[in-house]
Every structure is written in structure tokens, then in C-alpha cells.
Amino acid sequence: xxxxxxTDRELRGALLRIWNAGLAAANPEQLVLSxxxxxxxxxxxxxxxxxxxxxxxxxxxxxxxxxxxxxxxERRLGAWxxxxxxxxxxxxxxxxxxxxxxxGHPHPDRRGSQAAREVERLLAGLRRGDLVVAxxxxxxxxxxxxPAPGLRLRDKRRAAQLLMQAGAGIxxxxxxxxxxxxxxxxxxxxxxxxxxxxxxxxxxxxGDDPATIAGGPFTPDPTTFADALAICRRLGVWxxxxxxxxxxxxxxxxGARSETGKAGEACFRRVRFRVIGSGLTSARAAVREARALGxxxxxxxxxxxxxxCVVGTTLGxxxxRWxxxxxxxxxxxxxxxxxxxxxxxxxxxxxxxELAVAAAPALDGARRAVLVASLGTDGIDGRxxxxxxWVDRSSVARARQAGLRPVEQxxxxxxxxxxxxxxxxxxxxxxxxxxxxxxxxxLVGK
Numbered sequence: 001x002x003x004x005x006x007t008d009r010e011l012r013g014a015l016l017r018i019w020n021a022g023l024a025a026a027n028p029e030q031l032v033l034s035x036x037x038x039x040x041x042x043x044x045x046x047x048x049x050x051x052x053x054x055x056x057x058x059x060x061x062x063x064x065x066x067x068x069x070x071x072x073x074e075r076r077l078g079a080w081x082x083x084x085x086x087x088x089x090x091x092x093x094x095x096x097x098x099x100x101x102x103x104g105h106p107h108p109d110r111r112g113s114q115a116a117r118e119v120e121r122l123l124a125g126l127r128r129g130d131l132v133v134a135x136x137x138x139x140x141x142x143x144x145x146x147p148a149p150g151l152r153l154r155d156k157r158r159a160a161q162l163l164m165q166a167g168a169g170i171x172x173x174x175x176x177x178x179x180x181x182x183x184x185x186x187x188x189x190x191x192x193x194x195x196x197x198x199x200x201x202x203x204x205x206x207g208d209d210p211a212t213i214a215g216g217p218f219t220p221d222p223t224t225f226a227d228a229l230a231i232c233r234r235l236g237v238w239x240x241x242x243x244x245x246x247x248x249x250x251x252x253x254x255g256a257r258s259e260t261g262k263a264g265e266a267c268f269r270r271v272r273f274r275v276i277g278s279g280l281t282s283a284r285a286a287v288r289e290a291r292a293l294g295x296x297x298x299x300x301x302x303x304x305x306x307x308x309c310v311v312g313t314t315l316g317x318x319x320x321r322w323x324x325x326x327x328x329x330x331x332x333x334x335x336x337x338x339x340x341x342x343x344x345x346x347x348x349x350x351x352x353x354e355l356a357v358a359a360a361p362a363l364d365g366a367r368r369a370v371l372v373a374s375l376g377t378d379g380i381d382g383r384x385x386x387x388x389x390w391v392d393r394s395s396v397a398r399a400r401q402a403g404l405r406p407v408e409q410x411x412x413x414x415x416x417x418x419x420x421x422x423x424x425x426x427x428x429x430x431x432x433x434x435x436x437x438x439x440x441x442x443l444v445g446k
Contacts, residue, residue, distance in 0.1 A: 350382020
């Protein structure tokens with residue numbers, strides 16, 4: 001993009017290059033290869049050194065980037081791998097040594113339950129000298145459901161569904177999930193026995209908290225049953241939870257159920273954990289690309305959270321103010337994070353598209369080219385085939401001309417995909433094979 005570019009089309013072209021740069025920086029294969037180093041029998045990973053051949057080497061990969069991460073592990077470890085399992089949303093990436101199960105996301109299904117049972121069998125009987133290389137990415141919580149004793153999969157699925165519809169943030173959602181699961185909250189670390197584990201994680205959560213990424217199966221959980229119960233009540237879902245879930249949480253608060261793993265337990269001393277990529281990784285790459293295109297680019301907030309429609313409205317107003325500054329250069333403002341949606345209607349869409357649509361009214365008729373975009377790095381945004389979308393100064397006028405509902409009604413119906421699809425502004429990529437949260441950008445032309 002030339003520094004003097006003025007048109008909306010040029011801004012869209014710049015946006016796509018910025019987006020692709022952000023995705024490339026979150027390439028799971030390259031990130032795993034750079035953090036998993038082998039020289040002969042010596043393996044370096046997560047700040048530790050491990051001698052191969054002293055026991056079995058197992059690889060466990062779970063999440064939306066599982067297959068691509070596992071492919072890199074196969075390349076690096078080769079014939080040293082004695083077994084393992086990959087649990088992903090897709091089988092598109094070929095694997096040579098590791099078995100894969102394709103399971104349901106965002107709602108857990110029976111295939112995920114089967115995968116959970118296989119993981120338990122895989123880890124059973126581990127001995128001193130054995131090593132587990134665990135590769136975690138966003139989506140693992142739903143892909144590997146292991147309900148706590150006394151709970152059924154449908155109980156856990158219903159609880160997660162109610163929390164998401166109520167607008168629960170990822171930390172709130174995972175706190176409750178950890179307390180109704182056998183694996184989350186350090187459950188897999190407890191199942192290692194005397195064996196060791198190296199955990200490489202691709203983070204899709206704001207703040208990159210190890211206890212939140214993938215539900216924290218190998219890390220201590222700082223939250224309690226009381227915290228999980230309080231979240232359900234605060235979000236207004238307590239009375240609608242399955243009775244078995246309510247009974248389980250109440251029993252846990254009374255001390256009649258085992259708490260999740262806590263710091264100081266011996267099992268966690270045998271685990272080395274490293275975050276190898278995150279939303280910040282993508283956002284920084286996006287800023288570099290924007291500058292290479294001649295834009296005055298800044299990373300504004302790598303931990304953007306809040307309700308999508310509120311955040312979108314705020315960013316739209318800020319973008320309008322930037323666009324009205326007479327002497328400002330063409331600019332890009334980049335954010336990373338994850339907003340939430342309070343589901344009230346039956347439309348199609350997701351948090352990224354809702355954020356974009358909410359920004360549209362503020363941009364209407366701006367005198368300079370201005371664009372607000374929000375895209376999920378996993379290529380999947382809520383109940384839609386899109387990764388996200390964008391709006392510009394002409395969006396509201398084009399929607400009116402096409403006979404679409406006003407933005408307020410679109411948001412009330414949660415039908416952001418229908419709105420953006422009709423305008424040709426929904427960005428459809430399909431699953432990208434990575435997942436580091438959302439990339440949000442505001443672009444202003446000259």
C-alpha cells in the first residue's frame with residue numbers, strides 16, 4: 001500500500017496482507033520446531049534437557065492446531081516416538097506416526113469422550129524414565145471432555161452452553177469446566193505417575209495463563225469449587241444447570257469432592273510448561289507488516305476483552321475520530337484478545353462479526369477511508385462459516401440500499417453473519433490450523 005492511498009479498496013488489500021502476516025506468525029509447525037530441539041539422543045524443550053531412550057516417548061496433541069503441531073513433532077522426533085494420540089477438529093493435515101481422532105467443537109461429543117478414554121489408557125502405567133510431549137492449543141477443552149465422576153457428557157455440555165450464552169469469558173468458562181472435569185485443572189499431571197512431561201502450548205486466551213489454556217490439564221488450578229459456583233450464580237445460570245452439575249459443585253464446596261490440582265503437589269514438579277505462541281505473537285507481526293505497507297502502525301492492546309458489541313462501538317467511535325484528523329497519516333491500530341457475545345437471538349454470527357457490525361454506524365459517511373476488522377485466527381467465528389468480517393464508511397449506506405435491517409436489530413438478533421455476508425464483507429477462510437485468539441485492526445487512509 002502506498003503512503004498516499006485513499007480508497008476503501010486499498011485499505012481492504014492492506015488489511016488482508018496484515019491479517020496473513022499475523023496468521024503466518026502463529027504457524028504451529030514453525031513454533032513447535034523452534035521450541036523442540038533434538039541432537040541425537042538429547043532433547044531440549046521448555047527450558048529442560050531430556051535423554052531419549054531411557055523410557056517410552058509419547059506424544060499427545062489436542063486442540064484446533066493439534067495436527068499441525070503433531071506433524072512438527074513427528075518431523076523432529078521421528079522414530080523415537082513410541083505412541084501417542086492427536087485430537088483435532090479436522091483430519092486435513094497428514095500424519096505418519098500418530099493416530100488421530102476428529103472430535104466435536106465447540107460442543108463436546110462422543111468422539112471426544114472416546115478420545116478421553118484413550119488418553120487415560122495411554123497414560124496408564126507410565127514409569128520413571130518415560131516422557132510425554134504434550135502439544136496444546138485452543139479448543140482442547142471441548143475436544144477432550146472427561147466429565148467428573150457422577151456427571152454425564154450431556155451435563156457438561158449443557159453447562160458450557162449455558163455459560164457461553166450468558167456471555168461468560170474464557171477464564172470464567174474454564175473455571176467451571178475445570179471443576180466438572182477429570183482432566184482439567186491439573187488432572188493429567190496427576191495421571192503421569194512418576195513420568196515427566198513437556199508441555200508446549202499455543203495460547204488463545206487473554207493473558208496466556210497456563211491454568212486457562214486448554215483448561216490447564218498439566219498445571220495447578222488457582223480457583224476453587226466456590227469460585228465456580230459463584231460464577232454460575234453471577235451469570236444467572238445456576239438454576240438452569242443440570243441437577244447433577246449443581247450437586248457436584250455444592251459437594252465440592254463442602255469438601256466432599258476432590259479439589260483440582262494445586263501448586264505444591266509433587267506431580268507439577270515433573271512438568272515443564274512453555275507458551276510458544278499467542279495473540280501477541282500475531283499482533284506484533286501484523287504491526288510489522290502494516291509498517292512495511294507505509295502505515296503508521298501501533299499495537300494498542302494485546303489483551304482486548306469485553307462484550308463484542310460494546311467494544312465494536314468504542315472502536316468505531318475511535319476510528320471515526322482518527323479519520324477526522326486532518327493532518328494524520330495513513331494509520332493502523334492493532335489489537336489482540338477475545339471478546340464475548342451475550343446470545344439473545346437466533347441469528348448466525350460470532351464475536352468477531354458482532355464487533356465489526358457494532359462499529360459500522362460510527363464510520364458512516366466518514367470523509368476518509370476507514371476500516372474496522374475483527375477476525376478469529378482459527379478461521380471459525382461462532383455459529384457461522386466465517387472467520388470474522390469488516391466494515392467501512394460505506395457499510396451502513398450499502399446495507400440500507402440492500403434493504404437490510406438496521407444495525408441495532410441485527411445485533412439484537414445476533415445475526416452479524418447475515419448482515420456482513422449480504423454486503424460481501426464476511427471473511428471466509430475455513431479452519432486455519434492455528435488458534436491464538438482474535439486479531440482486530442482499525443485502518444485509516446490518507
